[in-house]
Amino acid sequence: MQRIMECSVLFHTDIQIFELFIWCFADSDSILFVSLAILLFLFQIPRLDTPACYLIFRKGKADWLLGQVLMSVLISLAYTMFLLGSSMLLALGGSNVVWGNQWSDTATTLSFAPENFEVALTVVRKTIKLTTPYDCAATIFFLMAQYILFLTLLNLIFSLISGKKAGIVAVIVVSLYAYLLNPDKLTALLHVPEEVRYVANVIVAWISPLNHATYAMHRFGYGNFPSILQSHMVFGIINLGLLLGSWFSVKKTERIFLGGSHD
Structure with missing residues (x-):
């Protein structure tokens, strides 16, 4: 992001208001690191202390x-x-800064930059002719929101099953899993040959929730990568499964509803 801002200043080109958001969070590493900050909130939810148990007793599970x-x-x-x-x-x-629903001169300039300049430029090249900043920003926004919701529901179900620590550990383990399934890191770690690297990238794009939340890991009219709609469907199925699992955990876990002492 800093390099892109420097490029704008250097060439005296404008930036569309949503472009920094698009370029920054089109990368899986950026989404992963900012999503870990949600742990600060997850330490507080769900509340399983005595006042919460009394509220559950009064209002119902x-x-x-x-x-x-x-x-x-x-x-x-x-x-x-x-x-x-x-x-x-x-x-x-x-x-x-421009607010219009069109790509800026900075985006146009960067679309001609070398392939290895920035990961986000892959998105610039693919989207500058296929979509608009408003549509692209909205797509990235809801993909990220789906992924963060997945982490919060994951914390909820494991907290109900084994306690608060288990919920936090589950989020950390899944984040580590997502980090290791980054295509570049995984292919380098396993020394995947160049001729099968595309197949490996497609596989990790489908099996990693983080890659489903990464705009750059989607199909743009070609290939076997998931489409945006398919990723939303995957998140919907996973989050619905976590929700149903949380409901069955609440029904089976009586110990959290016992309340305080008799004093």
């Missing part, structure tokens, strides 16, 4: 779980909105 799910959705949307707003503020810090 279904109402309590619905509240937890709504909180997870709100946290996911609010955190993704915070990331969007932060990138917009950084863009406003530049001298030439």
Whole structure:
């Protein structure tokens, strides 16, 4: 992002207000690192202390779980909105910012840069002729929100099954799994031959939730990578499964509803 801003200043070109968000969070590593910050919120939810247990006793398990799910959705949307707003503020810090729904001169200039200049430039080349900044930013926003919601629901179900520590550990383990399934890291680690690297990239694009949230790992009219719609369907199935698992865990886990002492 800093290099892109420097490029804008150097060539005196403008930047579309959403472009920093698009270029930054089209990369899986960026999404992974910012999603780990959600752990600060997950340490607080779900509450399984005595006041929470009393509330569950009064309102019922279904109402309590619905509240937890709504909180997870709100946290996911609010955190993704915070990331969007932060990138917009950084863009406003530049001298030439445009709000129109068209790619900036900076994007056009960078689309001719060498392949190894920036990972995000792969997205610039693929999207500058296929979509608009508004559509691209909205797509990345909802993919990230889906991934963060997946982490919060994962924390919820493991917290209900084995306690708060288990929920946090589950999020960390899944994040590590996603980090190792980065195509570049995985192919370098396993010394995957060049002739089968495409097949390996397609496989990890389908089996990693993080790659489903990564805009650059999707099909742009060709190849066997997942489409945007397919990734939303995958997230929907996974999150629905976590939600159903949380409901069955709530029904079976009586110990969290016992309340405090008799004093």
